[in-house]
Amino acid sequence: MAAAVDGSDGTVAVWGAFDLDSFGDQLYPRITEDEIVRRLPGWTVRTYAPLGWERPCRSDGGFVAEPLGERTEKRIAQLAAAADVTLVSTGIRADVSPWFVDGLGAAWERAHPVIWNAVGVEAGSEQIRDALAARRHISVRDEVSAQRLRDCGVSNDITVVPDLGVLVHRLIRAESLRPRVDYFRLMGWYPIDRPALIVQGDQAAVPHVKEIARILRWTLAEVLIADVVILETSESGFADLLAEHLDPNHTYRLPFGLPPEDVLAAIHGSIGTVATDYHATLSSAMLGRRWALLDTTDDHAELASMLEEPTHRATSTEELAEAIRIAFPKQPDPHRYAPLRDKVDTHFDTIAQEAERSWIKNGGNSEHRWADVRRENAQLRAAYRASRLQLAAERRQLLEHIQLAANGTGLAAIPAEEIAKLRADSAELARLQQTKLIRWSSPARRIYGKLK
Template sequence: MMSAGSQPPIERHQQGSTPTIAVEPGSERRLVRIAIWGTFDLANFGDLLFPRIFVHEMTRRLPRADVRVFSPLGYEHPVPLDGGFVAEPLGEWSRERVGELAEELDLIAIGGGEIIHTGDELYARYYDIAPEDARRLAPSAFFLDGLGPDAERRCPVAWHAVGVPFDIVGEDAARIRTALASRAYVSVRDELSRQRLVRAGVEREIAVVPDSGFLAERVLPRPLLEKRLRYLRAIGSYPVSEPPVVVQGSVLLVERAEEIGSALRAALEERPAPVVLLETGPCHGDGEFADALARHLTGPVFRMHGGVGLEDIASAIVHARAFVGISMHAAVIAFAYGVPAATLNLVGFSKLDSLSQLLESERTLVRRGEDLPRAIKRVLDGERPGANLRSLVPRIDAHFDRLAELAERAAAARRGGDWWQQNAAALAEADARYERLRRAYEARGQRRVLERLRFAELLERVETGTSRRETEARLLAHMDELGRLRRELEARTRPRGLKKLLRRITPLRRLHASLRRSRP
């Protein structure tokens, strides 16, 4: 039996294989109870991507792990982007609440995202609550203070590649120092975050780990994203003829929409391509920016609204000619899948500067308006960052190895004492019940994705007497034309122009009816 103080070695594998904890035979039957805390109940691509990757990576290493996801409001604040993958609510911090969680869990990982700050009122807009309610909810009490020193001796807490968005001073610095003194493991996602902690007086090891989003292809494989592309084309949200420039921004860029639109128009005159307006963060006002930018663009413009799923957002970026936007995780996805990207850091986010340094992509980082035309032209010409994904992945894998090691060691320590002896039967029954519930929950969560795939798959079965390839080409071409006519219809307001447009649509409606009749 492994002693409570021993550290189980991690079996090192080649990239792409499944790392596991190397322990004595039979240990794979142990239940290791893990939680991840963060803002996974917000309508934002990056926040919703974190738990998907975390659950995948921890269960690769600990197949019997019971991984739970917690957020400030959790399933009490559902968002369209979550696809049915919802978090449990943390609720308001109290000693009773953290004591309860400490007894239920063997390890808590906090992060990722820029959640290491005390500005609880900033969450008011994201959760659509009053500032005083956000302060009462106090997410920072969980994200900074964790369980507290006493409870963390029983249930270790780790910072999971978090971001520190602001300098920490005064009472906040003292609070951080106290919290981290007993923390089992502290990791941040960039060097600037580490420096901010050091300047706050933190005197302990702080690991710098690249954002876990770089592992996205493990949970968003290319075959799935190809199917999502077919769906996006089928509903007229993505061009058929050629890869587009995918553009995204938040409410912070609305005042710069005319400037950004002018730079895009100039670049696209020399390097023609359709434009897709993408919303990766509805909670950040991406829709407001898309509305503003659309008024300053010409040529083919497509729109992906905020109600699509994570797979759809990733597919739009992965199949683009280039990405231009302010979203950090959209830029991470572009890099991970080899898509040129220009980052619009016109508001001075330190996380975007840090990402640019990591990826060696300063030539396509836009800090000033005059940098816009040059950066956009570079990515349209195919310029990519100097860094290599293969240099980042081993660092992230080593980080997950360490988290798995902490969880296994803590679980083994509990099983070696009276607590485990007294509760073994109850835990076994709870585990079996949880497995049944998890299967039902996962089936529900996947339902939305499967329904979206259904229409795209129908395209493969359409036959009208011509070859499958010819049929598909005809359908895609007509969907592209229907999308163009839909946009033209929205732009027209005069009755005479509308009547003319309806006459042009009639042949396409007849084609659609004939294809429906020929469907098997």
């Protein structure tokens, strides 16, 4: 295991299927990185996928993963030395890469923890049982996944963590989403003066296209006023087929291969989604939009249960109209999901603690952080001193003008540009006091002051 570099922070490796053109596969590394650096400022997050940048995809949006490469002892040693902890953030299936199940191997994992990062498990196996035998932290996204692990003989503690997508609302701010929707409108992909209803379907929905189109026509006639925006999160041909059965004057299409930020913008700008995709549905709920889920494969019962809206899920097209009729008149309340978000926050807190523990064990030293705090504290003191001097001078100037006014000269004698300057300076000081540097460094400065 390579020693930590002096004067640097640690590294978290995140492994997953991030080289696939899929909304979910591209969404989760972003959420994971955002939450890691939120807790461990200054740390590096490195993402890996089986082929990584050797298999570029349209929907990565420039978020390119490194290749895991061939599973050899040399490559395992390189990956173990490149980070302090590794998170596996992908679904565990029968055909999944051995990297995601076997990790670094028991010998390397004594000093380099490998943690399942709230994964979904489609099936257990003896290989999974043996690989997990020595791991301290195993987290899955639902009880079904936990039971599949128990059924295959996993005896370790298993933590059930809500899907990481419940934190999607933090990934990109609302004020950053709106300009993206404006761009969609400019490109003719999104309605300008009518509400948008996002409709998404995958391969499983293709045989039901005519029925889905019929239900959508009923929805737009009887339930709500909107234009359909067809969203493709995977290549299935669904969008082409559905468009043939809808009114072209009230139907729009977003191109395939949009990065997750654009997909989230499209959902955020809409009144809701009718979708087959797990991640599109979850995002709609977390962004405070209405949703109805068509689950013809019966794979997403746990999602509807987690969101506490089982009646919004339809397992057939016959049930879809009723799910829409129930779901869309309601006013969504994303704040109801605060307990789910708290559980995921606790999960990431545990990961951050484990990462720091591993980093220190491998030679990491946080002394340089105190040096940074001391340097920033000195800069802040200088800035405050200058602000106080400027404020005192401005107050003296203001008092002089007030005295002139009391003597009958009046405020009219004060030049307009000078008043404007005083207001601007006051606003600048207020902005300075509200900056992240001032607010976030407050605890560190208090601690530093006590130590001083």
